[in-house]
Amino acid sequence: MMRRVWCRLLVLVVVTAFAVPSAAAQKTDGWAIDVVQLGDTLSVIAKRHGTTWKRLAQLNGLSRPHLTPGQALIVPRSSLPVRSGDTLWELAMRHGMAVSPLGHANDLRAEHSLVSGERIRIPQPARSPIDAGLFFVPSGNDAKDRALLARYRSMVRRVGLFDVRINANGSLQVRSFGPATTLLRKQGQWPYPVVTNLTNKGFDDEHIRHILSDPARRRTLVDSIWHLLKANGFPGVMLDIEGLKPKDRVLYTQFLRDLSAKLRRSGMEIAVSVPPKQRADMPTHAGAYDYRAIGKYANRVFVMAYDWYIPPFTGPGPVAPYPQVMATMAYASKVISLKKLYLGIPMYGYDWNLATGKGRALSQQKALEQAIDHGATIRFDHRSRTPYYQYAVNGQKHVVWFEDARSLASKFALVKRYKWAGMGGWQMNLFFPQGETLFWLVFRPL
Structure with missing residues (x-):
């Protein structure tokens, strides 16, 4: 949703000094x-x-x-x-x-x-095959981007190139992803351009409604996506259309139907990001995203199972609480083919200032290092299966909710339990070395 771009743009990047785990x-x-x-x-x-x-x-x-x-x-x-x-x-x-x-x-x-x-x-589970993906945001530094892409070469098969934006008439804005497209192909990976409804307002529901509600503009968008894929030899597109209102449900479903008909004739794929839902009508603000219809027209469905607590829209709490993640996966598994489902894993946490009520996003690694710097004791909330800690600076108390090996172990177990096709995370720059280690111990990437 619109709020998600906030956390994406404020995340902190930490480069670890030790070898890739x-x-x-x-x-x-x-x-x-x-x-x-x-x-x-x-x-x-x-x-x-x-x-x-x-x-x-x-x-x-x-x-x-x-x-x-x-x-x-x-x-x-x-x-x-x-x-x-x-x-x-x-x-x-x-x-x-x-x-x-x-x-x-x-x-x-x-x-x-x-x-x-x-x-x-501790019983050792068999490593399960998994299709893994990550989002990549060009830094503008080719050497840095090459090193980053090489880091995940053996772990990630699909990479979302973030992002391609939409003009008011439905055409796409031209942009470069630096060396990413060529390098990913050389590494045997599959690049997918990520088409979004981002504007200077964030994820803009009015902007995309303006396009989808007009048959000519909608047709232009469909054709523009096809030409983007054809011209660059991309295997498919990733749609990250967030913040749609419930009244947009029919428009969005129609767009997916049209795009599917166009792309599948050329053997191209559609991947769709969706907000978490526990029922068809829950939560009500996600009513535009018809899981059953999306599962019909998309080849892959990326469930963004995070941001249950996010500034400035809520108070402090776990980013991806286990009960809610499990309920989302249970519902999605009933209405979408398991072969199409991918669990979104948060690679960031939130630091909440309890005095001001404001929060900021930070990488999991930064959250851990900050706890060490402040001598904070890390607690584990058993209900949400999420770590957190408190500290004070300048007389103001803070609470930080993040992810670690314990919280990921439970989420990884859910992926295996529900037999979903894969997992993905936002984004490559947010290093989560402990998460990478656990991934290799639990899964076998395809």
């Missing part, structure tokens, strides 16, 4: 998620798990050796020693699994009281 992840036979306690250091934790601090730093994308209590760390060992406060229920949630398989793997009942020091074996 995927190589280390691929050499790991087993894994588990440990949680830093007071007094822990990288060396202490490494010794506890029979590894080195450098290996831990690689797996978790740490740019410096400092830690903070409550921080989640992926460790290269498939068992954990029981520590203060651990329960089977908490350990299961930490790893995105139910209690029963964890109890079964250790011959324990759910109500069993764990003894400090005993080792609990």
Whole structure:
């Protein structure tokens, strides 16, 4: 929606000093998620798990050796020693699994009281095949863009080139994506131009309604997309049309029907981004997006399962709370082919100033480093399965909600449970090294 462009334009980019974690992840036979306690250091934790601090730093994308209590760390060992406060229920949630398989793997009942020091074996799920994608925004620096695209070469198959905007008459604005298109093809990846309804107002519903409500302008848009794909040899288009009002439902569906008829004759694809919905009529503000119809006309449907709490429209809260993500996936799975569904993963969090009520977006890596800088203890909200922490600066209290290995483990488990085709995230520049490591441990990219 219009609000989403706000977070996209304000995100902070953090470049980690250690090697890309995927190589280390691929050499790991087993894994588990440990949680830093007071007094822990990288060396202490490494010794506890029979590894080195450098290996831990690689797996978790740490740019410096400092830690903070409550921080989640992926460790290269498939068992954990029981520590203060651990329960089977908490350990299961930490790893995105139910209690029963964890109890079964250790011959324990759910109500069993764990003894400090005993080792609990973490069942290792088989790596599932997955079709992964990310959005790419040109920086204007060709060398930087080449390095960024190379980083995700073996992980991501589809790349959304953000963005192509629409003129008032339905034609498309011409733009360059630098070296991206050529490099992606050389790397064996598939580039998709992302057509949006962005204007200087953000995601502009009035602008796109002006086009879709007029048959001539709508036809111009359809033809312009076809010519863009044909001229550049793109396999398809990604539509990121956000902020539509419920009254736009028929117009948008008609547009998808027309575009589908045009592109499919040439063997071209349509991918569509949609806001999260838990029912056909819930939430009401997303009524323009008819999941069933979109699933009929689109080859791929990217569900933006995030931004339940976003400044300045709400108060503080988790970006992608587990119950809501699961409800969205359950509904989408009923009305859209599983082979078409892709889960959108947030690669950012929000820092909320509790004194002013304002918030700012930041990368997951920046959120973690900020917690360490302020000596904040990271808490884990079990209901939403999301980490958060509080800190104060200049007398003003802040709360930060972000994602880590624990929250991602649960979302990855949902993708496997519902057997969705793939996942994607916004955007490449928002490095989330720990997320990359967990991806390699849980999935096998196609």
